[in-house]
Amino acid sequence: MSSNPYAGILQKQRDFFHSNQTKDLKFRRKQLKHLLEVITTNEDVLFDAIYQDIGKSKLETIATEIGLIKSEINHTLTHLDEWAAKEYVPTVLANFPASSYVISEPLGSVLIIGAWNYPLLLSFHPMISAIAAGNTVIVKPSELAANTSRAITQLINENFDTQVAYAIEGGIKETTDILNNKFDKIFFTGSTPVGKIIYQSAAKNLTPVTLELGGKSPAIISSDASIKLAAKRIIWGKFVNSGQTCVAPDYLLVDQKIREKFITELKNQLVAIHGENPENSEGLTRIINEKNFDRLQRLIDEKLVIHGGTSSKENLFIAPTLLFPVPKEHPIMEDEIFGPILPILEYSELNEAIEFIKSKPKPLSLYTFTNSSKTKQKVLDEISFGGGGINETLVHLGNHHLPFGGVGSSGMGNYHGKYGFDIFSHKKAIHEKSNLFEPNIKYPPFTNFKTKIIKWLLQ
Numbered sequence: 501m502s503s504n505p506y507a508g509i510l511q512k513q514r515d516f517f518h519s520n521q522t523k524d525l526k527f528r529r530k531q532l533k534h535l536l537e538v539i540t541t542n543e544d545v546l547f548d549a550i551y552q553d554i555g556k557s558k559l560e561t562i563a564t565e566i567g568l569i570k571s572e573i574n575h576t577l578t579h580l581d582e583w584a585a586k587e588y589v590p591t592v593l594a595n596f597p598a599s600s601y602v603i604s605e606p607l608g609s610v611l612i613i614g615a616w617n618y619p620l621l622l623s624f625h626p627m628i629s630a631i632a633a634g635n636t637v638i639v640k641p642s643e644l645a646a647n648t649s650r651a652i653t654q655l656i657n658e659n660f661d662t663q664v665a666y667a668i669e670g671g672i673k674e675t676t677d678i679l680n681n682k683f684d685k686i687f688f689t690g691s692t693p694v695g696k697i698i699y700q701s702a703a704k705n706l707t708p709v710t711l712e713l714g715g716k717s718p719a720i721i722s723s724d725a726s727i728k729l730a731a732k733r734i735i736w737g738k739f740v741n742s743g744q745t746c747v748a749p750d751y752l753l754v755d756q757k758i759r760e761k762f763i764t765e766l767k768n769q770l771v772a773i774h775g776e777n778p779e780n781s782e783g784l785t786r787i788i789n790e791k792n793f794d795r796l797q798r799l800i801d802e803k804l805v806i807h808g809g810t811s812s813k814e815n816l817f818i819a820p821t822l823l824f825p826v827p828k829e830h831p832i833m834e835d836e837i838f839g840p841i842l843p844i845l846e847y848s849e850l851n852e853a854i855e856f857i858k859s860k861p862k863p864l865s866l867y868t869f870t871n872s873s874k875t876k877q878k879v880l881d882e883i884s885f886g887g888g889g890i891n892e893t894l895v896h897l898g899n900h901h902l903p904f905g906g907v908g909s910s911g912m913g914n915y916h917g918k919y920g921f922d923i924f925s926h927k928k929a930i931h932e933k934s935n936l937f938e939p940n941i942k943y944p945p946f947t948n949f950k951t952k953i954i955k956w957l958l959q
């Protein structure tokens with residue numbers, strides 16, 4: 501086997517890209533419509549694959565994956581002409597007479613590497629933006645969601661020309677082999693440590709990257725929050741996909757004045773949403789594999805369990821678990837939890853909560869529960885984070901009018917809607933000069949009069 505088994509596929513894509521066919525908007529639209537049709541006709545295959553991988557219900561697969569993919573395709577089809585159009589901008593006075601504009605041109609052959617937790621969304625969503633922007637695409641879904649990875653690969657490879665879109669199954673070895681090739685863009689979703697490996701590998705070829713990473717996303721619950729609603733929305737956001745969501749609230753910072761009331765409400769909502777026996781709840785998926793199950797088990801500190809804490813290794817199930825009172829230095833506060841365990845910390849002053857969050861890497865998401873516009877504004881002004889919500893969790897990622905991405909350790913670059921189109925495009929800046937006349941000002945001799953005019957034009 502050649503040491504670079506994917507070079508041939510990439511060369512095919514490059515040759516096709518250089519034929520200029522992907523530059524045609526009709527061509528891009530045709531690929532997107534085809535993708536929509538392929539996903540729609542194969543929904544059952546995808547439902548089954550995800551169910552086998554993590555036991556996710558059909559409704560949740562629609563709500564958190566397939567529905568978002570379809571709506572992104574439709575949104576992109578509606579706006580593609582507008583996004584791809586030449587954008588006229590003003591010309592500075594010194595450069596008159598001329599016009600200035602920006603052309604969005606595709607980057608070329610792009611690589612998309614996905615994570616396992618929303619395996620369809622994290623492969624197809626960036627693929628939509630890449631195709632819309634006129635690129636060819638190689639997709640590498642996560643091997644950990646093995647059935648879904650196989651289904652995605654089959655759907656892409658059986659329904660698209662290799663020169664336009666191709667999927668490769670595999671883990672670290674295959675991804676390393678793929679990365680031995682020079683791409684025009686790498687779009688990676690996954691953990692921060694692997695993000696660093698991808699970034700280093702891309703640097704060898706100066707390949708631009710978008711890194712959609714993870715981290716610990718906090719939720720602040722202020723004393724003036726609507727307690728019942730806050731608890732309900734946090735329970736939903738934390739335990740959907742059993743906490744295996746990049747933007748799930750990782751831990752809570754609760755104002756100590758409402759601590760008891762709020763914790764009681766969290767417990768009430770857990771029972772109301774997932775029942776007395778959560779193992780039977782269709783809203784709770786399974787943990788992806790034994791390695792993660794064992795890792796999560798080790799994080800459950802029995803002394804701190806105030807709800808849940810039970811599990812079944814055979815079924816890869818961990819009950820939604822609340823831990824309280826969690827000290828700031830507790831091991832569970834070190835890395836992203838990525839599972840159904842919710843540590844609760846308390847604070848006495850908002851500044852204390854803000855300083856604590858700021859002492860940690862910048863989070864992917866932050867959620868603030870408050871009815872005070874002062875509190876809301878203070879949090880938004882003082883803490884840097886990727887994106888988030890006021891009085892809500894998760895749903896900002898479902899709005900294709902908002903950019904989605906991290907900052908600092910939680911990632912770089914953002915996508916969704918036009919933002920996705922833009923990160924897969926180069927913005928080519930053009931100054932188009934009129935031939936009607938040529939001011940002599942930039943040519944010698946440089947008289948005092950010309951100097952004065954230049955000074956005036958450039959002030």
Ligand code: NAD
Nearest residue numbers: 614615616641642671672675690691694712713714715746
């Ligand atoms: P991961 O980093 O282990 O794997 C992601 C991808 O990288 C997979 O396709 C995998 O095959 C590949 N990979 C793994 N190790 C590699 C290596 N050494 N060299 C090259 N490629 C390698 O992440 P995961 O476990 O699949 O996903 C969980 C992480 O992803 C969490 O941290 C979560 O927060 C994050 N995530 C972020 C987003 C986002 O949009 N920001 C979305 C989902 C998940």
